[in-house]
Amino acid sequence: MSLTVVGSIALDTVETPWGQNTEGLGGAATYFSLAASNYTRVHLVGVVGEDFPVEHVALLSEKGINLAGLERAPGKTFRWTGRYHRDVNHRDTLDTQLNVFAEFHPKLPEEARDAKYLFLGNIHPALQLEVLDQARASFVALDTMNLWIHTTRADLDKVLARVDCLIINDSEVKDLTGEHNVITGAEAIRTLGPRTVVVKKGEHGCLLFHEEGLFAAPAFPLRDVIDPTGAGDTFAGGFMGCIAQRGDTSPRTLRQAVIHGSVVASYTCEAFGPNRLAQIARSDIDARFDAFKQLVAF
Protein backbone atom coordinates (compact mmCIF):
# COMPACT_ATOMS: atom_id res chain seq x y z
CA MET A 1 0.00 0.00 0.00
CA SER A 2 1.34 3.47 -0.69
CA LEU A 3 2.33 6.11 1.83
CA THR A 4 2.29 9.90 1.70
CA VAL A 5 4.50 12.15 3.78
CA VAL A 6 4.20 15.91 4.12
CA GLY A 7 7.00 17.78 5.82
CA SER A 8 10.20 19.72 5.64
CA ILE A 9 13.02 19.34 3.15
CA ALA A 10 16.08 21.22 4.24
CA LEU A 11 19.73 21.97 3.87
CA ASP A 12 21.27 21.21 7.25
CA THR A 13 24.54 22.41 8.71
CA VAL A 14 25.55 20.22 11.63
CA GLU A 15 28.52 20.47 13.95
CA THR A 16 29.50 17.59 16.20
CA PRO A 17 32.65 16.84 18.20
CA TRP A 18 33.58 14.53 15.31
CA GLY A 19 33.20 16.91 12.39
CA GLN A 20 30.93 19.18 10.42
CA ASN A 21 28.45 18.73 7.58
CA THR A 22 27.70 21.96 5.73
CA GLU A 23 24.40 22.42 3.88
CA GLY A 24 23.79 18.71 3.54
CA LEU A 25 20.50 17.14 2.54
CA GLY A 26 18.11 17.25 5.49
CA GLY A 27 14.54 17.75 6.57
CA ALA A 28 12.03 15.48 8.27
CA ALA A 29 10.26 14.46 5.04
CA THR A 30 13.62 13.59 3.46
CA TYR A 31 14.66 11.19 6.21
CA PHE A 32 11.15 9.77 6.41
CA SER A 33 10.98 9.12 2.66
CA LEU A 34 14.40 7.56 2.40
CA ALA A 35 13.58 5.21 5.29
CA ALA A 36 10.10 4.31 4.06
CA SER A 37 11.28 3.75 0.49
CA ASN A 38 12.81 0.48 1.70
CA TYR A 39 9.30 -0.81 2.30
CA THR A 40 6.76 0.78 -0.02
CA ARG A 41 5.89 3.44 -2.59
CA VAL A 42 6.30 6.88 -1.00
CA HIS A 43 4.72 10.14 -2.15
CA LEU A 44 6.78 13.07 -0.89
CA VAL A 45 4.99 16.41 -0.50
CA GLY A 46 7.12 19.43 0.36
CA VAL A 47 8.84 22.52 -0.97
CA VAL A 48 12.40 23.44 -1.91
CA GLY A 49 13.93 26.65 -3.24
CA GLU A 50 15.68 27.35 -6.51
CA ASP A 51 19.02 26.59 -4.87
CA PHE A 52 18.13 22.97 -3.99
CA PRO A 53 20.88 20.81 -5.51
CA VAL A 54 19.76 18.61 -8.38
CA GLU A 55 21.73 15.64 -7.01
CA HIS A 56 19.46 15.55 -3.96
CA VAL A 57 16.42 15.31 -6.21
CA ALA A 58 18.18 12.58 -8.15
CA LEU A 59 18.87 10.62 -4.96
CA LEU A 60 15.23 10.73 -3.87
CA SER A 61 14.11 9.76 -7.35
CA GLU A 62 16.55 6.84 -7.55
CA LYS A 63 15.01 5.49 -4.36
CA GLY A 64 11.67 5.27 -6.18
CA ILE A 65 10.14 8.11 -4.19
CA ASN A 66 7.32 9.82 -6.08
CA LEU A 67 8.23 13.50 -6.34
CA ALA A 68 5.06 14.78 -8.04
CA GLY A 69 4.29 16.66 -4.82
CA LEU A 70 7.77 18.19 -4.51
CA GLU A 71 7.25 21.88 -5.20
CA ARG A 72 10.13 24.12 -6.32
CA ALA A 73 9.38 27.71 -5.27
CA PRO A 74 11.19 30.99 -5.96
CA GLY A 75 13.69 31.72 -3.20
CA LYS A 76 15.97 29.70 -1.00
CA THR A 77 15.50 26.26 0.57
CA PHE A 78 14.73 25.91 4.29
CA ARG A 79 17.96 25.81 6.29
CA TRP A 80 18.72 24.51 9.76
CA THR A 81 21.98 24.76 11.69
CA GLY A 82 22.64 22.80 14.87
CA ARG A 83 25.39 21.64 17.15
CA TYR A 84 25.73 18.39 19.08
CA HIS A 85 27.93 17.86 22.10
CA ARG A 86 29.74 14.79 23.35
CA ASP A 87 26.48 13.71 24.95
CA VAL A 88 24.62 13.40 21.67
CA ASN A 89 21.25 13.35 23.43
CA HIS A 90 21.35 17.13 23.57
CA ARG A 91 21.69 19.57 20.72
CA ASP A 92 21.51 23.32 20.25
CA THR A 93 19.71 24.87 17.31
CA LEU A 94 22.00 27.67 16.18
CA ASP A 95 19.95 29.00 13.27
CA THR A 96 16.72 28.37 11.40
CA GLN A 97 15.89 30.05 8.09
CA LEU A 98 12.41 29.12 6.90
CA ASN A 99 12.88 30.70 3.43
CA VAL A 100 10.41 29.07 0.97
CA PHE A 101 8.95 27.02 3.84
CA ALA A 102 7.45 30.22 5.34
CA GLU A 103 4.84 30.45 2.56
CA PHE A 104 4.35 26.73 2.03
CA HIS A 105 0.85 25.34 1.64
CA PRO A 106 0.87 21.63 0.90
CA LYS A 107 -0.79 20.61 -2.37
CA LEU A 108 -1.27 16.86 -2.64
CA PRO A 109 -1.25 15.34 -6.12
CA GLU A 110 -4.08 12.89 -6.77
CA GLU A 111 -1.90 9.84 -6.12
CA ALA A 112 -0.72 11.28 -2.79
CA ARG A 113 -4.34 11.93 -1.74
CA ASP A 114 -5.23 8.32 -2.47
CA ALA A 115 -2.45 6.77 -0.39
CA LYS A 116 -3.90 4.55 2.33
CA TYR A 117 -1.22 5.69 4.81
CA LEU A 118 -0.29 9.28 5.64
CA PHE A 119 2.39 10.83 7.81
CA LEU A 120 2.01 14.45 8.87
CA GLY A 121 5.55 15.66 9.52
CA ASN A 122 6.33 18.30 12.10
CA ILE A 123 4.86 21.45 10.47
CA HIS A 124 2.34 24.07 11.63
CA PRO A 125 -0.88 22.32 12.73
CA ALA A 126 -2.90 24.61 10.44
CA LEU A 127 -0.98 23.13 7.49
CA GLN A 128 -1.51 19.64 8.85
CA LEU A 129 -5.26 20.37 8.82
CA GLU A 130 -4.97 21.48 5.18
CA VAL A 131 -3.36 18.14 4.39
CA LEU A 132 -6.06 16.20 6.24
CA ASP A 133 -8.71 18.04 4.20
CA GLN A 134 -7.07 16.81 0.98
CA ALA A 135 -6.13 13.27 1.97
CA ARG A 136 -8.20 10.07 1.93
CA ALA A 137 -5.89 7.94 4.08
CA SER A 138 -7.27 5.32 6.42
CA PHE A 139 -4.37 5.49 8.91
CA VAL A 140 -2.75 8.82 9.70
CA ALA A 141 0.28 9.35 11.94
CA LEU A 142 1.41 12.69 13.28
CA ASP A 143 4.58 14.35 14.49
CA THR A 144 4.64 17.66 16.32
CA MET A 145 6.94 19.66 18.57
CA ASN A 146 7.06 21.85 21.68
CA LEU A 147 6.65 25.04 19.62
CA TRP A 148 3.20 23.99 18.35
CA ILE A 149 2.18 22.54 21.70
CA HIS A 150 2.82 25.90 23.34
CA THR A 151 1.79 28.36 20.61
CA THR A 152 -0.92 26.73 18.48
CA ARG A 153 -2.62 24.35 20.86
CA ALA A 154 -6.16 24.86 19.50
CA ASP A 155 -5.13 23.89 15.97
CA LEU A 156 -3.02 21.04 17.30
CA ASP A 157 -6.00 19.67 19.24
CA LYS A 158 -8.04 19.68 16.00
CA VAL A 159 -5.32 17.68 14.29
CA LEU A 160 -4.99 15.25 17.20
CA ALA A 161 -8.73 14.55 17.07
CA ARG A 162 -8.39 13.45 13.43
CA VAL A 163 -5.30 11.21 13.51
CA ASP A 164 -4.79 7.55 14.40
CA CYS A 165 -1.26 7.68 15.74
CA LEU A 166 1.02 10.20 17.41
CA ILE A 167 4.79 9.74 17.31
CA ILE A 168 6.28 11.98 19.98
CA ASN A 169 9.37 12.50 22.15
CA ASP A 170 9.16 11.75 25.85
CA SER A 171 9.79 15.39 26.79
CA GLU A 172 6.91 16.41 24.52
CA VAL A 173 4.55 14.04 26.34
CA LYS A 174 5.07 16.14 29.44
CA ASP A 175 4.53 19.38 27.50
CA LEU A 176 1.37 18.09 25.85
CA THR A 177 -0.28 16.55 28.89
CA GLY A 178 1.41 17.94 32.00
CA GLU A 179 2.05 14.34 33.07
CA HIS A 180 5.53 13.42 34.27
CA ASN A 181 4.77 9.72 34.06
CA VAL A 182 4.98 8.46 30.49
CA ILE A 183 2.20 5.90 30.96
CA THR A 184 -0.38 8.31 32.32
CA GLY A 185 0.83 10.86 29.74
CA ALA A 186 0.28 8.44 26.86
CA GLU A 187 -3.14 7.55 28.24
CA ALA A 188 -4.03 11.25 28.33
CA ILE A 189 -2.92 11.60 24.70
CA ARG A 190 -5.12 8.66 23.69
CA THR A 191 -8.17 10.56 24.98
CA LEU A 192 -7.28 13.45 22.62
CA GLY A 193 -7.68 11.33 19.49
CA PRO A 194 -4.81 9.05 18.49
CA ARG A 195 -5.48 5.48 19.62
CA THR A 196 -1.85 4.54 19.00
CA VAL A 197 0.93 6.50 20.68
CA VAL A 198 4.64 5.97 20.12
CA VAL A 199 6.91 7.67 22.65
CA LYS A 200 10.48 8.04 21.41
CA LYS A 201 13.22 8.18 24.05
CA GLY A 202 16.30 8.57 21.82
CA GLU A 203 19.09 6.23 22.87
CA HIS A 204 16.74 4.73 25.48
CA GLY A 205 14.38 3.25 22.92
CA CYS A 206 10.67 3.72 22.71
CA LEU A 207 7.29 2.74 24.08
CA LEU A 208 4.22 1.86 22.01
CA PHE A 209 0.76 2.28 23.50
CA HIS A 210 -2.06 0.71 21.53
CA GLU A 211 -5.47 -0.91 21.95
CA GLU A 212 -4.06 -4.20 23.13
CA GLY A 213 -1.40 -3.05 25.53
CA LEU A 214 2.05 -1.69 25.89
CA PHE A 215 5.24 -2.57 24.03
CA ALA A 216 8.74 -1.49 25.10
CA ALA A 217 11.81 -1.62 22.89
CA PRO A 218 15.36 -0.49 23.57
CA ALA A 219 17.22 1.48 20.95
CA PHE A 220 19.68 -0.51 18.87
CA PRO A 221 22.95 0.11 20.75
CA LEU A 222 25.55 1.93 18.68
CA ARG A 223 29.25 2.24 19.36
CA ASP A 224 29.68 5.31 17.15
CA VAL A 225 26.92 7.87 16.95
CA ILE A 226 28.21 10.31 14.37
CA ASP A 227 25.12 12.47 13.80
CA PRO A 228 21.66 11.73 15.22
CA THR A 229 19.99 14.42 13.10
CA GLY A 230 16.92 12.91 11.46
CA ALA A 231 16.90 9.76 13.58
CA GLY A 232 13.36 10.45 14.83
CA ASP A 233 12.10 11.11 11.30
CA THR A 234 13.86 7.99 10.08
CA PHE A 235 12.17 6.02 12.85
CA ALA A 236 8.79 7.33 11.68
CA GLY A 237 9.63 6.37 8.09
CA GLY A 238 10.58 2.82 9.01
CA PHE A 239 7.54 2.51 11.28
CA MET A 240 5.03 3.77 8.72
CA GLY A 241 6.82 2.07 5.82
CA CYS A 242 6.55 -1.30 7.56
CA ILE A 243 2.86 -0.73 8.30
CA ALA A 244 2.14 0.37 4.73
CA GLN A 245 3.97 -2.64 3.30
CA ARG A 246 1.98 -5.04 5.50
CA GLY A 247 -1.25 -3.14 4.90
CA ASP A 248 -2.49 -3.65 8.43
CA THR A 249 -2.21 -2.12 11.91
CA SER A 250 -2.54 -5.25 14.02
CA PRO A 251 -0.68 -5.26 17.35
CA ARG A 252 1.92 -7.62 15.87
CA THR A 253 2.52 -5.32 12.90
CA LEU A 254 2.69 -2.23 15.12
CA ARG A 255 5.29 -3.88 17.35
CA GLN A 256 7.41 -5.08 14.44
CA ALA A 257 7.04 -1.63 12.85
CA VAL A 258 8.58 -0.11 15.99
CA ILE A 259 11.58 -2.41 15.60
CA HIS A 260 11.89 -1.57 11.91
CA GLY A 261 11.77 2.12 12.81
CA SER A 262 14.49 1.60 15.41
CA VAL A 263 16.64 -0.35 12.96
CA VAL A 264 16.58 2.23 10.16
CA ALA A 265 17.07 5.04 12.69
CA SER A 266 20.20 3.31 13.94
CA TYR A 267 21.68 3.46 10.44
CA THR A 268 20.93 7.17 10.20
CA CYS A 269 23.00 7.86 13.33
CA GLU A 270 26.06 6.17 11.86
CA ALA A 271 27.01 8.97 9.43
CA PHE A 272 26.35 12.65 8.79
CA GLY A 273 22.95 13.50 7.39
CA PRO A 274 21.26 10.69 5.46
CA ASN A 275 24.58 9.45 4.05
CA ARG A 276 24.37 6.02 5.65
CA LEU A 277 20.57 5.78 5.41
CA ALA A 278 20.72 6.38 1.67
CA GLN A 279 23.15 3.47 1.23
CA ILE A 280 21.34 0.69 3.04
CA ALA A 281 19.49 -2.11 1.31
CA ARG A 282 16.58 -4.12 2.64
CA SER A 283 19.03 -6.91 3.46
CA ASP A 284 20.84 -4.55 5.89
CA ILE A 285 17.54 -3.82 7.61
CA ASP A 286 16.66 -7.50 7.87
CA ALA A 287 20.09 -8.36 9.28
CA ARG A 288 19.79 -5.74 12.01
CA PHE A 289 16.18 -6.77 12.70
CA ASP A 290 17.50 -10.28 13.43
CA ALA A 291 20.25 -8.81 15.61
CA PHE A 292 17.53 -6.93 17.51
CA LYS A 293 15.82 -10.23 18.28
CA GLN A 294 19.07 -11.52 19.79
CA LEU A 295 19.56 -8.27 21.69
CA VAL A 296 16.32 -8.59 23.65
CA ALA A 297 15.96 -12.37 23.91
CA PHE A 298 15.88 -13.88 27.40
Place this chain on the structure above:
Amino acid sequence: MSLTVVGSIALDTVETPWGQNTEGLGGAATYFSLAASNYTRVHLVGVVGEDFPVEHVALLSEKGINLAGLERAPGKTFRWTGRYHRDVNHRDTLDTQLNVFAEFHPKLPEEARDAKYLFLGNIHPALQLEVLDQARASFVALDTMNLWIHTTRADLDKVLARVDCLIINDSEVKDLTGEHNVITGAEAIRTLGPRTVVVKKGEHGCLLFHEEGLFAAPAFPLRDVIDPTGAGDTFAGGFMGCIAQRGDTSPRTLRQAVIHGSVVASYTCEAFGPNRLAQIARSDIDARFDAFKQLVAF
Protein backbone atom coordinates in the same frame (compact mmCIF):
# COMPACT_ATOMS: atom_id res chain seq x y z
CA MET B 1 23.51 -21.93 46.27
CA SER B 2 23.85 -19.35 49.01
CA LEU B 3 24.60 -15.69 48.60
CA THR B 4 26.38 -13.18 50.83
CA VAL B 5 25.83 -9.44 50.76
CA VAL B 6 27.88 -6.80 52.56
CA GLY B 7 26.57 -3.26 52.65
CA SER B 8 24.65 -0.56 54.40
CA ILE B 9 21.65 -0.92 56.66
CA ALA B 10 20.00 2.41 57.29
CA LEU B 11 17.12 4.41 58.58
CA ASP B 12 15.93 6.50 55.65
CA THR B 13 13.87 9.65 55.64
CA VAL B 14 12.43 10.27 52.21
CA GLU B 15 10.31 13.11 50.91
CA THR B 16 8.47 12.85 47.62
CA PRO B 17 5.68 14.93 46.04
CA TRP B 18 3.34 12.15 47.25
CA GLY B 19 4.33 11.95 50.89
CA GLN B 20 7.05 11.37 53.42
CA ASN B 21 8.58 8.32 55.08
CA THR B 22 10.44 9.14 58.30
CA GLU B 23 13.23 6.88 59.55
CA GLY B 24 11.99 3.87 57.64
CA LEU B 25 13.99 0.72 57.07
CA GLY B 26 16.58 1.36 54.35
CA GLY B 27 20.10 0.66 53.18
CA ALA B 28 21.49 -1.15 50.16
CA ALA B 29 22.06 -4.46 51.93
CA THR B 30 18.50 -4.39 53.25
CA TYR B 31 16.89 -4.00 49.82
CA PHE B 32 19.34 -6.49 48.33
CA SER B 33 18.60 -9.11 50.98
CA LEU B 34 14.84 -8.75 50.84
CA ALA B 35 14.92 -9.11 47.04
CA ALA B 36 17.35 -12.02 46.99
CA SER B 37 15.51 -13.87 49.76
CA ASN B 38 12.84 -14.73 47.18
CA TYR B 39 15.41 -16.90 45.42
CA THR B 40 17.98 -18.29 47.79
CA ARG B 41 19.58 -18.34 51.25
CA VAL B 42 21.07 -14.91 51.95
CA HIS B 43 23.78 -14.04 54.48
CA LEU B 44 23.54 -10.38 55.43
CA VAL B 45 26.71 -8.69 56.70
CA GLY B 46 26.40 -5.15 58.05
CA VAL B 47 26.12 -2.98 61.12
CA VAL B 48 23.29 -1.24 62.95
CA GLY B 49 23.23 0.91 66.07
CA GLU B 50 21.56 0.37 69.40
CA ASP B 51 18.53 2.31 68.15
CA PHE B 52 17.76 -0.07 65.28
CA PRO B 53 14.12 -1.14 65.74
CA VAL B 54 13.63 -4.77 66.63
CA GLU B 55 10.75 -5.10 64.16
CA HIS B 56 13.15 -4.53 61.27
CA VAL B 57 15.34 -7.36 62.51
CA ALA B 58 12.23 -9.50 62.81
CA LEU B 59 11.21 -8.74 59.22
CA LEU B 60 14.62 -9.74 57.83
CA SER B 61 14.60 -12.87 59.94
CA GLU B 62 11.08 -13.85 58.85
CA LYS B 63 12.30 -13.70 55.24
CA GLY B 64 14.82 -16.41 56.08
CA ILE B 65 17.80 -14.06 55.83
CA ASN B 66 20.76 -15.27 57.89
CA LEU B 67 21.64 -12.48 60.33
CA ALA B 68 24.72 -14.04 61.92
CA GLY B 69 26.77 -11.28 60.25
CA LEU B 70 24.50 -8.45 61.40
CA GLU B 71 26.54 -6.56 63.96
CA ARG B 72 24.92 -4.31 66.58
CA ALA B 73 27.39 -1.61 67.60
CA PRO B 74 27.25 1.07 70.30
CA GLY B 75 25.83 4.29 68.85
CA LYS B 76 23.22 5.22 66.28
CA THR B 77 22.28 3.52 63.03
CA PHE B 78 23.38 5.01 59.68
CA ARG B 79 20.81 7.59 58.52
CA TRP B 80 20.08 8.98 55.06
CA THR B 81 17.65 11.76 54.15
CA GLY B 82 16.66 12.50 50.57
CA ARG B 83 14.07 14.27 48.49
CA TYR B 84 12.55 13.27 45.13
CA HIS B 85 10.86 15.64 42.72
CA ARG B 86 8.04 15.09 40.26
CA ASP B 87 10.64 13.75 37.85
CA VAL B 88 11.62 10.82 40.04
CA ASN B 89 14.80 10.21 38.05
CA HIS B 90 16.49 12.91 40.10
CA ARG B 91 16.90 13.17 43.82
CA ASP B 92 18.71 15.36 46.28
CA THR B 93 20.55 13.94 49.28
CA LEU B 94 19.68 16.29 52.14
CA ASP B 95 21.63 14.60 54.92
CA THR B 96 23.89 11.63 55.58
CA GLN B 97 24.88 10.52 59.10
CA LEU B 98 27.30 7.61 59.00
CA ASN B 99 27.09 6.96 62.77
CA VAL B 100 28.08 3.31 63.45
CA PHE B 101 28.86 2.86 59.77
CA ALA B 102 31.87 5.18 60.11
CA GLU B 103 33.82 2.57 62.09
CA PHE B 104 32.46 -0.51 60.35
CA HIS B 105 34.80 -3.31 59.37
CA PRO B 106 32.94 -6.26 57.87
CA LYS B 107 33.42 -9.56 59.69
CA LEU B 108 32.05 -12.49 57.71
CA PRO B 109 30.81 -15.50 59.70
CA GLU B 110 32.03 -18.86 58.40
CA GLU B 111 28.81 -19.56 56.50
CA ALA B 112 28.96 -16.15 54.78
CA ARG B 113 32.58 -16.80 53.75
CA ASP B 114 31.58 -20.08 52.17
CA ALA B 115 28.75 -18.68 50.03
CA LYS B 116 29.40 -19.35 46.36
CA TYR B 117 27.99 -15.92 45.40
CA LEU B 118 28.96 -12.58 46.90
CA PHE B 119 27.68 -9.05 46.42
CA LEU B 120 29.85 -6.15 47.53
CA GLY B 121 27.44 -3.32 48.24
CA ASN B 122 28.38 0.31 47.76
CA ILE B 123 30.85 0.87 50.62
CA HIS B 124 34.45 2.14 50.77
CA PRO B 125 36.64 0.07 48.39
CA ALA B 126 39.09 -0.59 51.21
CA LEU B 127 36.28 -2.36 53.08
CA GLN B 128 35.32 -4.23 49.93
CA LEU B 129 38.92 -5.49 49.78
CA GLU B 130 38.63 -6.65 53.42
CA VAL B 131 35.55 -8.64 52.42
CA LEU B 132 37.30 -10.17 49.41
CA ASP B 133 40.14 -11.29 51.69
CA GLN B 134 37.65 -13.18 53.87
CA ALA B 135 35.34 -14.61 51.21
CA ARG B 136 35.66 -17.78 49.13
CA ALA B 137 32.99 -16.96 46.54
CA SER B 138 33.34 -18.06 42.94
CA PHE B 139 31.27 -15.22 41.46
CA VAL B 140 31.51 -11.74 42.95
CA ALA B 141 29.47 -8.71 41.89
CA LEU B 142 30.24 -5.14 42.87
CA ASP B 143 28.43 -1.85 43.30
CA THR B 144 30.20 1.46 43.70
CA MET B 145 29.48 5.18 43.35
CA ASN B 146 30.88 8.47 42.08
CA LEU B 147 32.39 9.30 45.49
CA TRP B 148 34.71 6.26 45.41
CA ILE B 149 35.46 6.69 41.70
CA HIS B 150 36.70 10.19 42.35
CA THR B 151 38.32 9.88 45.81
CA THR B 152 39.60 6.30 46.20
CA ARG B 153 40.36 5.23 42.65
CA ALA B 154 43.45 3.19 43.49
CA ASP B 155 41.57 1.01 45.97
CA LEU B 156 38.61 0.77 43.62
CA ASP B 157 40.87 -0.46 40.82
CA LYS B 158 42.17 -3.21 43.13
CA VAL B 159 38.59 -4.28 43.82
CA LEU B 160 37.62 -4.16 40.14
CA ALA B 161 40.53 -6.44 39.27
CA ARG B 162 39.16 -9.08 41.66
CA VAL B 163 35.44 -9.15 40.83
CA ASP B 164 33.44 -10.91 38.12
CA CYS B 165 30.62 -8.44 37.65
CA LEU B 166 30.07 -4.71 38.06
CA ILE B 167 26.54 -3.33 38.46
CA ILE B 168 26.69 0.39 37.80
CA ASN B 169 24.59 3.41 36.81
CA ASP B 170 24.99 4.87 33.33
CA SER B 171 26.28 8.18 34.71
CA GLU B 172 28.92 6.28 36.71
CA VAL B 173 30.15 4.57 33.52
CA LYS B 174 31.16 7.99 32.25
CA ASP B 175 32.82 8.87 35.57
CA LEU B 176 34.72 5.61 35.71
CA THR B 177 35.93 5.48 32.10
CA GLY B 178 35.58 8.97 30.62
CA GLU B 179 33.52 7.41 27.83
CA HIS B 180 30.23 9.07 26.88
CA ASN B 181 29.14 6.07 24.84
CA VAL B 182 27.83 3.31 27.07
CA ILE B 183 29.14 0.52 24.81
CA THR B 184 32.71 1.74 24.67
CA GLY B 185 32.42 2.60 28.37
CA ALA B 186 31.35 -0.93 29.27
CA GLU B 187 34.14 -2.36 27.12
CA ALA B 188 36.64 -0.19 29.00
CA ILE B 189 35.28 -1.49 32.32
CA ARG B 190 35.68 -5.08 31.15
CA THR B 191 39.42 -4.45 30.69
CA LEU B 192 39.61 -3.40 34.37
CA GLY B 193 38.50 -6.80 35.63
CA PRO B 194 34.77 -7.59 35.63
CA ARG B 195 33.88 -9.71 32.58
CA THR B 196 30.19 -9.02 33.14
CA VAL B 197 28.92 -5.44 33.31
CA VAL B 198 25.35 -4.40 34.05
CA VAL B 199 24.55 -0.77 33.29
CA LYS B 200 21.42 0.46 35.08
CA LYS B 201 19.51 3.31 33.43
CA GLY B 202 16.68 3.75 35.92
CA GLU B 203 13.31 4.04 34.19
CA HIS B 204 15.07 3.39 30.86
CA GLY B 205 16.03 -0.16 31.76
CA CYS B 206 19.46 -1.68 31.59
CA LEU B 207 22.16 -3.15 29.43
CA LEU B 208 24.11 -6.34 30.13
CA PHE B 209 27.55 -6.81 28.61
CA HIS B 210 28.98 -10.31 28.90
CA GLU B 211 31.26 -12.75 27.12
CA GLU B 212 28.72 -13.68 24.51
CA GLY B 213 27.29 -10.31 23.63
CA LEU B 214 24.94 -7.58 24.63
CA PHE B 215 21.47 -7.75 26.15
CA ALA B 216 19.09 -4.80 26.43
CA ALA B 217 16.01 -4.70 28.65
CA PRO B 218 13.54 -1.90 29.27
CA ALA B 219 12.42 -1.16 32.80
CA PHE B 220 9.04 -2.55 33.75
CA PRO B 221 6.76 0.45 33.08
CA LEU B 222 5.02 1.75 36.19
CA ARG B 223 2.04 4.06 36.37
CA ASP B 224 2.76 5.10 39.96
CA VAL B 225 6.32 5.45 41.14
CA ILE B 226 5.93 6.26 44.82
CA ASP B 227 9.53 5.98 46.01
CA PRO B 228 12.43 4.68 43.90
CA THR B 229 14.81 4.54 46.89
CA GLY B 230 16.52 1.17 46.89
CA ALA B 231 15.42 0.20 43.37
CA GLY B 232 19.00 -0.27 42.20
CA ASP B 233 19.89 -2.38 45.25
CA THR B 234 16.71 -4.39 44.77
CA PHE B 235 17.70 -4.96 41.15
CA ALA B 236 21.07 -6.28 42.29
CA GLY B 237 19.32 -8.57 44.80
CA GLY B 238 16.99 -10.04 42.19
CA PHE B 239 19.86 -10.39 39.72
CA MET B 240 22.24 -12.13 42.12
CA GLY B 241 19.43 -14.08 43.77
CA CYS B 242 18.38 -15.55 40.43
CA ILE B 243 21.98 -16.45 39.58
CA ALA B 244 22.55 -18.05 42.99
CA GLN B 245 19.35 -20.07 42.73
CA ARG B 246 20.32 -21.38 39.30
CA GLY B 247 23.92 -21.92 40.34
CA ASP B 248 25.31 -20.84 36.99
CA THR B 249 26.32 -17.74 35.08
CA SER B 250 25.48 -18.84 31.56
CA PRO B 251 24.37 -16.10 29.13
CA ARG B 252 20.78 -17.33 29.42
CA THR B 253 20.86 -17.16 33.22
CA LEU B 254 22.49 -13.72 33.19
CA ARG B 255 19.79 -12.39 30.84
CA GLN B 256 16.95 -13.86 32.87
CA ALA B 257 18.60 -12.57 36.04
CA VAL B 258 18.47 -9.05 34.59
CA ILE B 259 14.72 -9.45 34.06
CA HIS B 260 14.27 -10.80 37.59
CA GLY B 261 16.21 -7.84 38.92
CA SER B 262 14.00 -5.47 36.95
CA VAL B 263 10.85 -7.19 38.16
CA VAL B 264 11.66 -7.02 41.88
CA ALA B 265 12.93 -3.43 41.48
CA SER B 266 9.58 -2.47 39.97
CA TYR B 267 7.82 -3.66 43.12
CA THR B 268 10.17 -1.61 45.30
CA CYS B 269 9.17 1.59 43.46
CA GLU B 270 5.48 1.03 44.18
CA ALA B 271 5.60 2.01 47.87
CA PHE B 272 7.76 3.86 50.36
CA GLY B 273 10.90 2.06 51.44
CA PRO B 274 10.78 -1.72 51.19
CA ASN B 275 7.09 -1.81 52.15
CA ARG B 276 5.93 -3.37 48.87
CA LEU B 277 9.09 -5.42 48.35
CA ALA B 278 8.66 -7.05 51.75
CA GLN B 279 5.13 -8.16 50.83
CA ILE B 280 5.70 -9.90 47.52
CA ALA B 281 5.76 -13.63 47.06
CA ARG B 282 7.57 -15.60 44.40
CA SER B 283 4.26 -15.90 42.53
CA ASP B 284 4.15 -12.09 42.18
CA ILE B 285 7.63 -12.14 40.69
CA ASP B 286 6.74 -14.91 38.27
CA ALA B 287 3.56 -13.12 37.15
CA ARG B 288 5.46 -9.93 36.37
CA PHE B 289 8.23 -11.94 34.68
CA ASP B 290 5.58 -13.29 32.31
CA ALA B 291 4.19 -9.78 31.79
CA PHE B 292 7.72 -8.71 30.90
CA LYS B 293 7.81 -11.30 28.15
CA GLN B 294 4.61 -9.84 26.69
CA LEU B 295 5.96 -6.33 27.06
CA VAL B 296 8.95 -6.96 24.79
CA ALA B 297 7.55 -9.55 22.38
CA PHE B 298 7.47 -8.65 18.68
